[in-house]
């Protein structure tokens with residue numbers, strides 16, 4: 001039915017996609033449950049309450065809601081850092097601690113688009129944490145006494161633990177996922193890769209959604225869209241269809257370009273449709289945000305230069321986080337750091 005194999009760079013395991021017609025339901029997650037579906041975070045970290053009161057936002061920080069918002073990009077979370085696409089669990093934990101101490105709190109990409117960042121307390125800055133490619137290292141289950149627990153060294157395990165021990169750190173992060181890529185990058189692992197069972201995949205997406213994290217499309221299997229010819233819309237639409245199969249009715253609003261490569265017809269990255277030859281149904285997509293791979297911290301949504309179809313990110317490796325935050329602290333005005341004034345009705349301009 002498809003000619004994916006010929007074009008494939010990474011993969012080809014096609015999931016059964018379906019149910020994309022039921023798009024009516026809203027995206028508000030149901031009541032959050034830290035043990036959703038009988039899945040608990042494995043207690044790995046006992047640094048518990050020591051950090052709970054150690055860092056407070058600085059209400060004297062000058063509000064600047066024209067300032068920039070870092071959009072941090074993570075890939076593999078592995079025991080050893082090897083180049084720019086890896087971060088160790090310890091480094092990720094340290095990144096969260098650094099952000100917390102420096103007055104940042106996570107928001108989803110949709111919170112930026114919807115300007116919900118206006119609701120942040122005075123002196124606080126938003127940061128968007130984005131995890132690309134859906135590897136098991138981002139969300140791994142361990143079977144323990146017949147129960148599924150989240151591996152505390154996987155990104156989700158680390159995020160959950162951090163939220164559990166820091167009451168003013170919300171469960172927000174964006175997962176830009178592939179449903180059909182190789183080496184286990186199929187909704188966080190399948191076919192026993194890194195011990196991950198195929199039947200756990202949808203459960204993982206449902207958990208993320210329930211907790212309040214944002215689900216983002218990163219295409220079917222990471223094919224470069226600049227070379228995808230007339231399959232651009234198919235590769236994108238089928239990513240949405242697979243997410244819909246896991247979380248029925250979920251409206252995907254954020255899309256991440258594989259390798260930052262644009263399709264020849266640029267607007268197909270945020271709007272398009274594809275007719276599924278199997279069912280004869282047409283699946284349409286329309287995104288509010290398109291994520292690029294790298295660049296400076298992104299403009300505030302109040303900045304006239306803000307372009308939601310070209311959101312810049314910062315790849316997190318080595319000391320990139322500290323460097324990014326230091327640069328934002330030094331710069332001023334629209335190039336400086338977004339700091340909330342605590343008033344949802346006013347836009348604080350420096």
Ligand SMILES: [Zn+2]
Pocket residue numbers: 132133218222257258259
């Ligand atoms: Zn990617």
